[in-house]
Structures are given as C-alpha cells and as structure tokens.
Amino acid sequence: TSSQSGEGTMWGGNWNGGNCLFSQWPQPADLPEIAMGGDNWKDGLYCGACIEVQSGSNKPVIGIVGDKCPSCKPNSLDLDPKMWNRVTGGANPGIIKITWKLVACNFSGLALLLTKKDGSNPHFFAVQVSQTNSAIISLEYRPSGSSSWEKAKRDTNSNFCDQGGKPAGKTADIKVLCADGVTEVITNAVDLSGPGVVKGPSNC
16 A cells, blocks of 8 residues: 555554454554544544554554544544554654554464354344455355345454444344455344454455
C-alpha cells in the first residue's frame, strides 16, 4: 500500500482495554501496539492490521493496531513505549515525523480466529476477526440450511454484527473478505449458541 506521512507520538498502550476490544486475543509477541488516528479509524477497519513505521533514517519497525487515537493529527499514529523506542532509537517522548504503510502480519502457520463476543447467541450475531495477516474488508454469514449470505455490519470497535436481516441461528457458515478484495476465508458450520473462539481453516 502507499506510504502515509504524519506525526508519531507516544502513549502508554492499552491492548486489552483499547478500542479494538482485543480482550480475548493476547497481543502477538514482538508486535508493539499502535493507536490509529481518528481520521483513519473507519469503524475499526485496521484493528489487528500490521503497520510499518519509519522515522528519518532509522530502520522501519512493524507494530499492530489495537486502539484509536482521537486526538492524533491527520495520518498520525500513537505508539506504545516499546514501539516508540524502536522507531526513535530510544528518544525522549515528544512529536516526531513519521512515514507508515500497511504490511502483512505474517502470522506464519496460524489460522485466523473468530471470537463470538459476550452476549452473542442464535438471535444476536456479534463476531470479531483476529490474528489475520491483513485487514478485513467485510464479513458475511450464511445460516445453516440457507443458500444466501447475509452481510454483517462492522461496529465502531472491530466487531461484526447482524444488520437486522435473517438471524444467523444456532449454526452458520462465516465468510471473511481479506484486504486484497479477492481472498475469502470461509469457516463452515460455526456454533453460534454462545460466546467462544473458533479457529478458521486458513488465513488472509
């Protein structure tokens, strides 16, 4: 993807309580946290996406989006302490000029995860996609016994919920469309009777 230019700042990090609501998905090892600026938030589109950040002649560093930065300037990012230190080479907290771009997360050998959120049941569909190599464009579900797919709505915090169409029911196939707009990952016969985490068959 094309490179963006903006400012980088530091904040304390907040993986479990961040706006992406990744409380049931542990932060991936060696991927420091990034908070996406409000102008690029887009209802959590980049939650769980990996971003390569560079400041000046320092080497590029890859982190992962786990929160939102409402106060960030356009095309700017908030970096957790580990990310800040790697990007700046250990500079004191402040404001730096950065360039950044989306990159693949390369979760080698790991399938994507579907987290059925607390409160989800056959009448209320609420699923979060995590551990993906790229951002997720859309999610659809096909209730068991149905031939048609229902498009889920992306909530403001990276969850996908039904839009009041046909209920997903107790079991449904779930289709995730990856950032390239081509790759689809379909997880068949997902038990939707209650919360929990389901491993998909592959990754983006």
